[in-house]
Amino acid sequence: MNNPQLNKHGELQHLLSTEGLPSRILYDILDRASAFVDGDGSREIKKVPLLHGKSVFNIFFENSTRTRTTFEIAAKRLSADVVNLNIGSSSTSKGETLLDTVDNLCAMHADMFIVRHAQSGAAHLIAKHVAPEIHVINAGDGRHAHPTQALLDMYTIRHYKKEFHNLRVAIVGDILHSRVARSQIHALTTLGVPEVRVIAPKTLLPSHVEQLGVRVFHDMAQGLRDVDVVLMLRLQNERMQGAALPSAQEYFKYYGLTQEKLALAKADAIVMHPGPMNRGIEIDSSVADGGQSVILPQVTFGIAVRMAVMSMLAGDK
Amino acid sequence: MKIQIKNGRLIDPKNRTDAVLDLFIADGKILATGKVPAGFVAEKMIDASGLFVIPGMIDLAARLREPGYEYRATLESEMSAAVAGGITSLACPPDTDPALDEPGLVEMLKHRARALSQANVYPVGALTYGLKGQELTEMAELADAGCVAFSQADAPLTDTRVLMRAMQYAATFDFGVWLRPQDSFLARDGVAHDGEVATRLGLPAIPVCAETIALATMLQLARKTGVRLHVCRISSAESVAMIREAKKEGLALTCDVSMNHIHLSEMDIGFFDSNCHLMPPLRNQRDRDALRNGLLEGVIDAMCSNHSPVDEDAKQLPFAEAEAGATGLELLLPLLLKWAQQGKSTLLDAIAKVTVNPARILNIDAGHLSPGVAADICIFDPERYWKVEAAALKSQGKNTPFIGMELQGKVRYTLVNGQIVYQTT
Numbered sequence: 001m002n003n004p005q006l007n008k009h010g011e012l013q014h015l016l017s018t019e020g021l022p023s024r025i026l027y028d029i030l031d032r033a034s035a036f037v038d039g040d041g042s043r044e045i046k047k048v049p050l051l052h053g054k055s056v057f058n059i060f061f062e063n064s065t066r067t068r069t070t071f072e073i074a075a076k077r078l079s080a081d082v083v084n085l086n087i088g089s090s091s092t093s094k095g096e097t098l099l100d101t102v103d104n105l106c107a108m109h110a111d112m113f114i115v116r117h118a119q120s121g122a123a124h125l126i127a128k129h130v131a132p133e134i135h136v137i138n139a140g141d142g143r144h145a146h147p148t149q150a151l152l153d154m155y156t157i158r159h160y161k162k163e164f165h166n167l168r169v170a171i172v173g174d175i176l177h178s179r180v181a182r183s184q185i186h187a188l189t190t191l192g193v194p195e196v197r198v199i200a201p202k203t204l205l206p207s208h209v210e211q212l213g214v215r216v217f218h219d220m221a222q223g224l225r226d227v228d229v230v231l232m233l234r235l236q237n238e239r240m241q242g243a244a245l246p247s248a249q250e251y252f253k254y255y256g257l258t259q260e261k262l263a264l265a266k267a268d269a270i271v272m273h274p275g276p277m278n279r280g281i282e283i284d285s286s287v288a289d290g291g292q293s294v295i296l297p298q299v300t301f302g303i304a305v306r307m308a309v310m311s312m313l314a315g316d317k
Numbered sequence: 318m319k320i321q322i323k324n325g326r327l328i329d330p331k332n333r334t335d336a337v338l339d340l341f342i343a344d345g346k347i348l349a350t351g352k353v354p355a356g357f358v359a360e361k362m363i364d365a366s367g368l369f370v371i372p373g374m375i376d377l378a379a380r381l382r383e384p385g386y387e388y389r390a391t392l393e394s395e396m397s398a399a400v401a402g403g404i405t406s407l408a409c410p411p412d413t414d415p416a417l418d419e420p421g422l423v424e425m426l427k428h429r430a431r432a433l434s435q436a437n438v439y440p441v442g443a444l445t446y447g448l449k450g451q452e453l454t455e456m457a458e459l460a461d462a463g464c465v466a467f468s469q470a471d472a473p474l475t476d477t478r479v480l481m482r483a484m485q486y487a488a489t490f491d492f493g494v495w496l497r498p499q500d501s502f503l504a505r506d507g508v509a510h511d512g513e514v515a516t517r518l519g520l521p522a523i524p525v526c527a528e529t530i531a532l533a534t535m536l537q538l539a540r541k542t543g544v545r546l547h548v549c550r551i552s553s554a555e556s557v558a559m560i561r562e563a564k565k566e567g568l569a570l571t572c573d574v575s576m577n578h579i580h581l582s583e584m585d586i587g588f589f590d591s592n593c594h595l596m597p598p599l600r601n602q603r604d605r606d607a608l609r610n611g612l613l614e615g616v617i618d619a620m621c622s623n624h625s626p627v628d629e630d631a632k633q634l635p636f637a638e639a640e641a642g643a644t645g646l647e648l649l650l651p652l653l654l655k656w657a658q659q660g661k662s663t664l665l666d667a668i669a670k671v672t673v674n675p676a677r678i679l680n681i682d683a684g685h686l687s688p689g690v691a692a693d694i695c696i697f698d699p700e701r702y703w704k705v706e707a708a709a710l711k712s713q714g715k716n717t718p719f720i721g722m723e724l725q726g727k728v729r730y731t732l733v734n735g736q737i738v739y740q741t742t
Contacts, residue, residue, distance in 0.1 A: 004588055019517070097630065097633065097634065098634065098635070099633055117635065119634075119635035119636070119637050119638055120518055120519040120520050120589070120635065120636060120637065121518065121520075121588075121589030121635045121636040121637075122635040124588050124589050125589065125633070125634070125635055129633075141519075141635075142519050142520075142635070142637070143519030143520070143521075144518055144519035144520075145519070179519060182517070182519055206515070206516040206522070207511050207512060207515075207516060207522070207524070208512055208513045208516050209516060211513050211516070212516065212517065
């Protein structure tokens with residue numbers, strides 16, 4: 001089966017998922033991103049003309065402030081023209097299909113689409129549909145993938161840990177419904193992390209998850225032992241209605257990250273979260289704001305990583 | 318008209334015939350096979366040299382989409398697809414709009430189908446009003462109007478007391494009850510098998526136990542009520558094992574499988590191919606192998622097309638939003654032959670799965686070539702390869718997981734009641 005993300009020369013045509021991408025492409029993205037970051041990432045990233053004259057359309061069928069904003073900033077730093085469309089769920093009630101919307105935007109000479117959609121596979125559908133000179137970046141589709149989030153997580157891990165091949169990484173929380181977790185798992189295994197763990201109650205794990213190359217833990221104390229990186233996931237409130245969990249309180253007690261539980265990880269372990277955080281549900285404030293948290297640098301690196309992906313896709317090669 | 322079909326290889330599972338024999342047709346019925354009957358002068362000669370002559374195929378599940386969904390398909394388009402596929406009789410599920418729950422609707426459908434004089438249509442009536450799973454339909458009236466069995470199609474019947482009553486009532490009149498096992502709570506929002514592929518693609522999943530729990534309920538109620546139960550479109554290895562056991566114990570039970578599930582698995586979904594969004598979902602390769610063996614052993618009695626034409630727009634959506642279903646009438650024969658070849662079934666046994674076996678389930682005198690029976694016949698070229706192309710399909714539904722594939726076995730002539738209703742070179 002052809003990988004729909006690569007062109008016939010094996011170059012990145014779209015970024016839809018971290019699955020099936022060779023490690024050289026992942027490293028290429030991370031290397032490019034580091035060229036956009038000054039020093040420790042504290043200073044502002046300079047504007048470059050790599051996407052000058054290109055039109056980038058942010059089409060968000062599902063609300064998101066953070067992801068859309070970071071894509072917008074990244075595109076502007078690359079000197080692209082950016083159009084934001086918050087389509088929400090109203091488009092279907094107006095009778096326009098997803099591909100009709102895309103066709104209309106193509107007619108406005110879009111060069112790149114950044115797509116977020118509540119359904120798994122939406123970005124693939126668009127990528128298959130558009131003309132070959134148009135690029136698609138998946139900014140989150142259903143439970144399937146959120147590749148730029150995973151890549152910025154990889155960037156952050158590399159920034160603090162330098163190498164991947166000697167790490168133990170734990171992903172904690174709602175793996176079943178998480179596109180972030182799926183993309184993280186594929187990226188971590190591709191980059192050579194020898195041990196990827198997932199920690200969750202059985203109701204929040206998809207079947208056959210071990211076939212993705214992870215070790216499964218239900219006990220957080222065991223799962224966190226001696227890990228180098230803790231990747232927390234957001235818990236949606238609706239999980240309590242769907243009988244996946246009894247209460248937020250019980251979840252926090254057994255799967256929330258506290259200083260006490262974090263102490264089981266390596267002393268220099270870092271804590272990450274894709275945001276927005278539910279303090280007191282999946283993570284304690286003292287951890288989120290503590291010395292091992294790298295949650296805010298993640299956001300900064302996110303801009304650089306998105307610039308790297310966009311320039312790789314649409315910049316002059 | 319008197320027709321002689323000459324030099325064809327006649328394969329008639331019911332009569333255990335597999336030989337090169339001539340077939341003689343008069344007054345719409347089969348007159349004889351073998352030697353020319355005394356005084357027979359053919360008005361039309363069909364040269365079937367190198368071709369196979371089989372009873373017209375009988376499809377246990379073909380949605381014609383009328384009434385209510387004419388934008389997806391019409392009786393005209395789907396009946397011509399049926400005969401182009403060598404299908405001369407078909408059972409249509411009651412999930413039309415409105416559902417087939419009133420005798421008038423059934424009479425109308427029968428009348429419209431008869432007027433087209435192509436394949437014979439056998440409506441399956443709704444088991445409950447509006448398929449809502451609450452009140453029983455007037456089954457006896459519906460049977461008088463032409464319904465051959467009663468079903469919920471894909472609509473859930475969660476109230477087990479209603480299900481038991483429906484079975485008891487149907488058993489009173491010896492009506493068959495056809496059900497597809499699926500627990501609606503466990504299957505809620507699901508679009509793919511709960512396995513490796515759904516996990517990888519992040520698709521809401523339907524576990525195998527959604528099927529086996531519903532099947533266990535059905536089997537228990539069938540034991541209690543003595544109803545003639547036909548289990549539709551099973552998808553898992555576990556279900557095959559349960560049906561095998563129930564049959565061994567002597568339960569009056571039959572079972573079918575869709576041709577898609579005989580050939581495909583969850584892996585075929587690839588990168589969200591909505592043509593593989595089917596109900597029940599495609600399961601894993603172990604399930605597919607069990608279904609293939611179940612069909613070979615006879616645990617599964619019949620293979621059907623599960624023809625469900627969907628309009629193009631309804632498939633051009635993200636996987637979960639795309640409508641489930643695929644066109645199938647024109648692919649039943651080549652996909653049966655492909656299974657027979659791969660599964661080492663004799664042609665005689667394979668063809669039984671689409672002729673005499675479904676006829677027995679429908680309780681109709683068809684699916685064989687004995688003298689006196691209506692001359693419903695399919696003549697096909699077993700060697701001919703053809704490519705499945707949307708534009709060439711007669712069905713208004715153009716979506717199938719087999720699009721673009723080369724398949725072997727092409728229908729050359731279809732006869733219904735002794736009339737040539739389809740022919741091609």
